[in-house]
Amino acid sequence: MSKKVIIIVLAAAAAAGLVFVPSILAGSDTGSDTTVNANVSMYSVRVDQAAEQTLQAYLEINGEIVPEQQVAVLPDAAGKVVSVKIDLGSEVRKGQIIAEIDPSKPGTSYALSPVYAPISGIVTAPPAAVGSTVTTASTIATVSAMKNFEIEALIPEREVGQLTEGLKARITLQAFPGEVFSATVIRVSPVVDPNSRTKKIILSFDVNDSRINPGMLARVKLNTRTYEDVVTVPAEAVINVRGSSYVYVMEGIDRVALREVEKGVSIDNTTEIKSGLSGGESVVIQGQQFLTNGAAVKVIGTRSQA
Known part of the structure; x- marks a missing residue:
């Protein structure tokens, strides 16, 4: 009786297909080839290309419109x-x-x-x-004085190392939804307020607009560090396991290779890859949870089709 039960269970597993645990989780060597069962169907994945571009880091804070004097x-x-x-x-x-x-x-x-x-x-x-x-x-x-207006904003202490005069910002106001006003940092306080643990900055509008009034609340998107000509991938392409970062890279049209990479900054769902990947290579962004190194895959779309 027990032999029949075992046979039935094995047959059911074979019919349903095998579920593979990624080799990094199983403790196998990511650099070695993994044999894929020829009887297992290809896994469906979505892919996107690694790009070389400039990333712009920024802070978003609230500010207040005040007179220049x-x-x-x-x-x-x-x-x-x-x-x-x-x-x-x-x-x-x-x-x-x-x-x-x-x-x-x-x-x-x-x-x-x-x-x-x-x-x-x-x-x-x-x-x-x-x-x-x-x-x-x-x-x-x-x-x-009502000729020129400025924006006062408070920056948390943990971010003050990025502050300098000349930084550019995009300003939005509740009174004018959909409109963006440009501004520049003209003064940075030399001290951190010991009570609020913030540092005050003053921004000046690049173009005066008579519709702007003192007392208005401003939403400030302040550009800080710029990362030029870096290799990037969608953030969902990166798998973090045991303190290391990996991506699945397309090899040919129907195979993937698991590759360790060095991850940099992440900005707006885009992640910098410092090493381990080149611009133009295709990486898996959806469906990685069922993959192993060397797995057979079927590409069903790109990021824009997800």
């Missing part, structure tokens, strides 16, 4: 605000009187002390209220 207006004398000649959003000229302070105290009487706008621009913070008492350290109003 913003000044807090302080009075020359302490006292009571007796008049305010501007409102939030008012346009002012440099030297224009925007408020008056009465420095008089009980038993004394002094002339009013005028408060002048130090720059031309727009009042971007609510001015002090008439009747309020101020000191020479009190802010009467905030005036912002």
Whole structure:
């Protein structure tokens, strides 16, 4: 009875086909040839070619649109605000009187002390209220220059080694979906904030646009390191086993070879191959889980058809 059961099980296995474990998992030598059972059907795979191209690394962070110049207006004398000649959003000229302070105290009487706008621009913070008492350290109003705008962004400490003036960025704004504005890093803070563990950068728009307003939230895609003329493959082509990286490379039209490679950076589903592969070679990107070194395969499509 037991012999019949064994025969039935073996027959079923033969009918269903053999499932091969990749040679790297079985501990075999990846450089040796693996004999493929002639009775086993070809495995269906999708392939793509290794390419030589330039990879651009980047960071994506949030930023805020701010005026190029913003000044807090302080009075020359302490006292009571007796008049305010501007409102939030008012346009002012440099030297224009925007408020008056009465420095008089009980038993004394002094002339009013005028408060002048130090720059031309727009009042971007609510001015002090008439009747309020101020000191020479009190802010009467905030005036912002409205000709040029900048973007302030905070970069995590782990990424600050990539920062330098002149880096290019692509800016998107919620107010203008689908539009991209270009900008350049013009200043990098010399210190890391000990509380947030971030470093501030300032970017300037390459082209001024009157639609952009201070206070808008900006999404910043900041280009950092560039990797020129490197061999790349789709990230899904790389198999990582026991700390090593491998790809299946097409040999002829119906065979694959398992090859160890040295992996570099990965950016947007594209992986750099530092050694072990040349540009133009075809690699398997789908169906590797059933393959072994030297397996017979049938190519059913490329990456674009996946």
